[in-house]
Amino acid sequence: MGDTMHHATMSRVVESFAPAKINLTLHVTGQRSDGYHTLDSLVMFADVGDHVRASAAEQTSLRVVGPTAHRVPKGADNLVYRAATLMGVSAALTLEKHLPIAAGIGGGSSDAAATIRALAELSGRPIPADVLALGADAPVCAAGVGAARMSGIGDLVTPVRGMPTLHAVLVNPKIPVLTAEVFQRLRNRNNPAMPDDLPIGTDASGLIAWLAGMRNDLQDAAIECEPVISQVFASLEVTPGCLLTRMSGSGGTCFGLYGDEETAASAAGRLSEAFPSWWITATQLNS
Ligand SMILES: C[C@@](CO)(OP(=O)(O)O)[C@H](O)COP(=O)(O)OP(=O)(O)OC[C@H]1O[C@@H](n2ccc(N)nc2=O)[C@H](O)[C@@H]1O
Numbered sequence: 493m494g495d496t497m498h499h500a501t502m503s504r505v506v507e508s509f510a511p512a513k514i515n516l517t518l519h520v521t522g523q524r525s526d527g528y529h530t531l532d533s534l535v536m537f538a539d540v541g542d543h544v545r546a547s548a549a550e551q552t553s554l555r556v557v558g559p560t561a562h563r564v565p566k567g568a569d570n571l572v573y574r575a576a577t578l579m580g581v582s583a584a585l586t587l588e589k590h591l592p593i594a595a596g597i598g599g600g601s602s603d604a605a606a607t608i609r610a611l612a613e614l615s616g617r618p619i620p621a622d623v624l625a626l627g628a629d630a631p632v633c634a635a636g637v638g639a640a641r642m643s644g645i646g647d648l649v650t651p652v653r654g655m656p657t658l659h660a661v662l663v664n665p666k667i668p669v670l671t672a673e674v675f676q677r678l679r680n681r682n683n684p685a686m687p688d689d690l691p692i693g694t695d696a697s698g699l700i701a702w703l704a705g706m707r708n709d710l711q712d713a714a715i716e717c718e719p720v721i722s723q724v725f726a727s728l729e730v731t732p733g734c735l736l737t738r739m740s741g742s743g744g745t746c747f748g749l750y751g752d753e754e755t756a757a758s759a760a761g762r763l764s765e766a767f768p769s770w771w772i773t774a775t776q777l778n779s
């Protein structure tokens with residue numbers, strides 16, 4: 493009895509969800525002397541994503557499973573492994589990978605953040621201050637605050653409370669888009685930031701109307717890199733009830749916003765039939 497309990501404690505598995513990150517807006521406001529761009533972005537998280545499982549072990553190991561596992565590095569360069577190294581905690585790690593790769597939805601950063609949360613719970617250690625080392629999207633994912641305004645180069649994260657739930661469809665053509673290449677292709681690196689005051693406390697239709705006046709400044713450059721993205725936009729725009737379309741991050745995932753869950757689900761159904769090789773999912777964006 494005592495032994496069994498001891499064993500159960502030793503093999504405690506902590507599971508952490510790594511949601512897709514959606515940039516509802518992405519304004520590129522300048523470029524620093526080190527080449528990195530300053531951003532102003534309103535971020536929310538989807539209810540689809542990857543799962544990370546961690547249990548204490550003497551040496552770190554990583555097993556990658558799931559539908560998109562074959563597309564990610566399996567060794568020490570996986571962001572899950574790098575997050576464990578940054579935490580200074582050794583663990584047996586499993587990444588269950590569902591999100592498309594190099595997709596503008598921060599999959600690797602979200603996996604790293606989920607790993608950090610799991611290892612913090614397992615070890616009692618605090619979340620390290622330098623998560624930015626794991627990518628510009630890692631701080632917003634690690635903050636775990638839900639909706640947030642991301643600025644600086646991704647290192648400044650301000651929680652945004654009082655955002656409504658949004659009903660979205662995510663569409664990715666399964667063509668990887670290289671973030672660095674999209675930034676390189678930008679013609680205009682100095683665009684206005686979002687207004688200081690975000691539309692806090694509005695309902696979904698008020699938020700969508702406000703979003704319509706905002707931008708993703710990487711869209712044109714991403715379409716130049718991968719022209720299929722304009723087909724992704726066109727496919728979303730013609731779905732009944734689509735209120736807004738935009739690209740997330742550096743692409744190629746684009747999202748459509750809808751007034752309710754049923755309309756979003758039926759748009760996702762139609763699109764999946766028309767484009768069986770694409771990754772298409774209806775999702776709720778939560779604050
Ligand atoms: C564009 C964004 C917006 O949320 O999302 P994704 O498209 O990755 O999802 C992020 O800023 C990306 O974050 P992440 O993918 O973690 O980027 P990193 O690995 O840090 O950077 C990849 C490359 O993008 C460029 N980069 C990235 C961030 C930034 N603020 N300025 C840049 O110029 C740099 O050339 C860098 O070498």
Ligand SMILES: Nc1ncnc2c1ncn2[C@@H]1O[C@H](COP(=O)(O)OP(=O)(O)O)[C@@H](O)[C@H]1O
Binds near residue numbers: 571
């Ligand atoms: N756990 C991981 N998941 C996804 N990509 C990873 C992971 N670890 C390392 N990478 C590398 O990071 C790169 C960016 O992937 P990803 O985070 O999916 O991009 P994006 O932020 O554009 O959605 C990939 O090309 C991949 O080689």
